[in-house]
Every structure is written in C-alpha cells, then in structure tokens.
Amino acid sequence: MTAWAQSLIRISNYEVETLQKRLADINERRAAAEMKLAVLDAEAEGERERARIDADAGLMLSAYLNGWKNRKAAAQGDVTALAAEEEGAREALTGAFEELKKFEHVAEATRLDRLVALAKRETAAFDEQALRRRAV
Template sequence: MTAWAQSLIRISNYEVETLQKRLAEITARRASAEMRLAVLDAEVEVEQERARQDADAAMLLQAYLNGWKMRKSAAQNDVAEIDAEEVGARDALTGAFEELKKFEHVAETTRLAAMIAAGKRETAAFDEMGLRCRAS
C-alpha cells in the first residue's frame, strides 16, 4: 500500500473515531435529558397526590403546575435539539464511514494493480530470458 493511501486511511479512521465519540456524547446527553423529563413527570404526580391529601398544597398546585409546564417545555425542547444534533452526527458518521471505505477500496485496487503490473514485468522478463536461451 502506498504512503498516500495509508495517510488517507489513517486520517479517515481518525475522523470516524472522532465522530463516534461525538455521537456517544450526544447519546449520553439525550439520555440525561430524557431522564430529566421522566423525573419531572414523577414530581408532578407526587405534587398532585399531595394536593389531593392536603388543602394547603392544593391551593399551591396551580402555581406549581405553571412552573412545571415551563420546565417540562424547556426539557422537551432540549430533547428535540439533541435529537436533531444526533441525526446530524449520525449522518456525518455515515459519510465518514463511506469515505473510509472508498479510500480503502482505492488503496486495495492500487495494490492489486501494482501486483498485476509486477507479474506482467516478471512474465516479460522470463519470456525474454527464454527467447535468449533459444537464440543461443
């Protein structure tokens, strides 16, 4: 394999690894954001149950629900943004894999072409030696 092909493959591998790390980080952030949503849903259920059992808590429930709706909306927006970022990262990773495979294919094709050319040169050299032996 030629030096340029090795360099391109090494660079492409680095890009793929970098994008895989980025995707893993995005996936972890999405899981965290989804966990925040689940916690918010659990908290509102607790507050609603408390309001059913306590008149003072019932009076404050509407104010709590207003704040909860804002926090939930913000968390849902975070999840949506992270999802869009994840789609972009997956697309970039797919593209990087495709580029890597192209470089590997070109390198392999170049290697095979060099082997075929070397074989042809060797065959030509043997043919020439055979002709010289006959001529002598």
C-alpha cells in the first residue's frame, strides 16, 4: 500500500473515531436530558399526591405546576435539540465511514494493479528467457 493511501486511511479512521466519540457524548447527554424529564414528571406526581393529602400544599399546587410546565418545556426542548444533533452526527459518521471505505477500496485496487503489473513483468521476463534458450 502506498504512503498516500495509508495516510488517507489513517486520517479517515481518526475522523470516524472522533465522530463515534461525539455521537456517544450526544447519546449520554440525551439520556441525561430524558432522565431529567422523567424526574420532573415524578416530582410533579409527588406534589399532586401531597396536594391531595395536605390542603396547604393544594393551594400552592397550581403555582408549582406553572413552574413545572416551564421546566418541562425547557427539558423537552433540550431533548429535541439533542435528537437533532444526534441525527446530524449519525449522518456525518455515515459519510465519514463511506469515505473511509472508498479510500480502502482505492488502496486495495492500487495494490492489486501493482500485483498484476508485477506478474506481467515476471511473465514477460520468463517468456524472454524461454525465447533465448530456444534461439541458442
């Protein structure tokens, strides 16, 4: 394999690895955002239960729920943004992987072409030797 092909493959592998790490990071952040949503829902359910039991808590429930709706909307916005970022990262990773495969294919084709050329030269050399032996 030629040096240029090795360099291109190495660079492409690095890009694929970098994008895989980025995607893993996005997935972690998305899981944390989804967990935050679940915790917010559980907290709201706890406050509703407390309001059923305690009249004073019931009076403050609507104010709590207004704030909860705002926090939930923000958390849902984070999840939506992370989903879009994840989609973009997946597309970039797919593109980088396709580029890597193209470089690997070109490198392999170049290697095979060299082998064929070498075999042709060897065959020609053997044919020339055989002709010389016959001529003698």
